[in-house]
Amino acid sequence: MRILKNSVKDYTWGSSSFIQELMGGRVSFRGPAAELWLGTHPMGPSKIVSEDNEESLEEVINRNPVEFLGKDAARRFPSGLPFLFKVIAAAKPLSIQVHPDRLRAREGFHRENAAGIPLGSPLRSYRDESHKPELLCALSEFHALKGFRPAGEAWALLRDLDVELGEVESFSTAKFFRNLLSMDQGAVSALLHRVSGAAKERAGTDAAIGWVFKLGLQYPDDPGCLAPVLLNLISLRPQEALYVSPGEIHAYLEGAAVEVMANSDNVIRGGLTAKRIDRTELMEALNVEEKPCSVMVPVAVGSCEMQYRAQAEEFMLSIIEVDGAHAYRSAEKRNIEVYLCTCGSGKITEAQQGCSLPFERGDSFVVPAFIASYSLTGTGKLFKVTIPSIQP
Known part of the structure; x- marks a missing residue:
């Protein structure tokens, strides 16, 4: 069991308090703290901390990937975590x-490398060769957009915003979105000017229209302001989750969450940002399916653990809750596990040697696969990410 020291990203959309309070003084920021990264990605690698030393988590894994990741995981993922x-x-x-997806990520990464764009350049969309499925689990009330709304819903909301449309039978949400992103800026600005008045007047009548109004104040000439009426608007309560597949359009609007994904920082942006926008690439990568969005809830797999059953081979997310009466006991055979404590305190104890490590809110630690079994005791809540095993 090893304590982790992690990277914090100060993107402009970040909160001035949430991560700072979670970490309890472990990070010091005058500005916003947007993301805390736990892993080995080169844009924000974690370190293993001992009493007198810090060492890259990636280097430790690479020295003995079978013992650290697990035999099955090391075979399936020879590049590491x-x-x-x-x-x-x-x-x-x-x-x-x-x-x-995998093919587009590989092609895009090599294309930008061949163009001589530095890995850390803001002009890049592809920073690695990996696809990027992701799972987001709310820590607070969390508002998001995900996937195209069914045509009838989007058509009705656009009509409420005084957008001129044909008959609903011939309307397609994805096609309207594609046309919107292809319009010249003059036409976009004229459309948004007409919409803004209706959005202000009707902001209190529908949550999606309320978000159109809010986005219009921040990005008055951005066609992405209409996204809340074109995409499914979801409000998550704590512990509710969303799974986002490669190619699925989305935007996170407000709130705090745990997020786990394939080890990638590839993002193709279409609007609502000062960062690089590549609408042509986005439209080529886009899944145009129009359907309602489902919310995930965890499934109990024991007295202390709940799992999120996402369709990802790289990760599985669980919540572990312990109290004075109930301790969590791990399986004897498992892959590497990374923990983050979000509430309370306790200790992790190795079963064979009896070695223990205390933890409290804001602490994160890694449990290598070679530790056969362990227990978690105390009173608290932890999020655990592991590599799911493939049964022979």
Whole structure:
């Protein structure tokens, strides 16, 4: 069991308090703290901390990947830890975006390398070769957009905003969105000027129209302001979750959450940001399916653990809750696990040697696969990410 020291990202949309309070003084920021990264991604790698030393988590894994990741995981993921674990705290909306599938990520990464664009350049959309499925689990009330609304819903909301449309039978949400992103700026500005008055007048009648009004104040000439009536608007309560597949359009609007994804920082943006926008690439990567969005809830797998059953081979997210009467006991055979404590305190104790490590709110630690079994005691809540095993 090893304590982790993690990277914090100070993106402008971040909160001035959430991550700072979670970490309890472990990070010091005068400005916003948007994301806390736990993992080995080169843009924000974690370190293992001992009493007198700090060492890269990636280097420790690479020295003995079978013992650290697990035999099955090391065979399936020879490049190392396949997931990136985050806390995000959004005080302002994030961009409208999609993440690429494997083929597009590989092609885009090599294309930008061949063009000589530095890895850390803001002109990049592809910072690695990985696809990026992701799972977001709310820590607070969390508002998000995900996937295209059914045509009838979007058509009715656009009509409420005084947008001139044909008959609903011929309307397509995805096609309207594509046309919107393809319009010249003059036409976009004229459309948004007409919409803004209706959005202000009717902001209190529908949550999606309320978000159109809010976004219009921040990005008055951005076609992404209409996204809340074109995409499914979801409000998550704590512990409710969303799974986002590659190619699925989404935007996170407000709130704090745990997020786990394939070990990638690839983002193709379409609006609502000062960062690089590549609408042509976004439309090529886009899944245009129009359907309602479902919310995930965890499934109990024991007295202390609840799991989120996402369709991802790289990661599985769980919540572990312990109290004085109930301790969590791990399986004897498992892959690497990364923990973050979000509430309370306790200790983790190795079963064979009896070695223990205390933890409290804001602490994160890694449990290598070679530790056969362990227990968690105390009173608190922890999020655990592991690599799901593939049964033979």
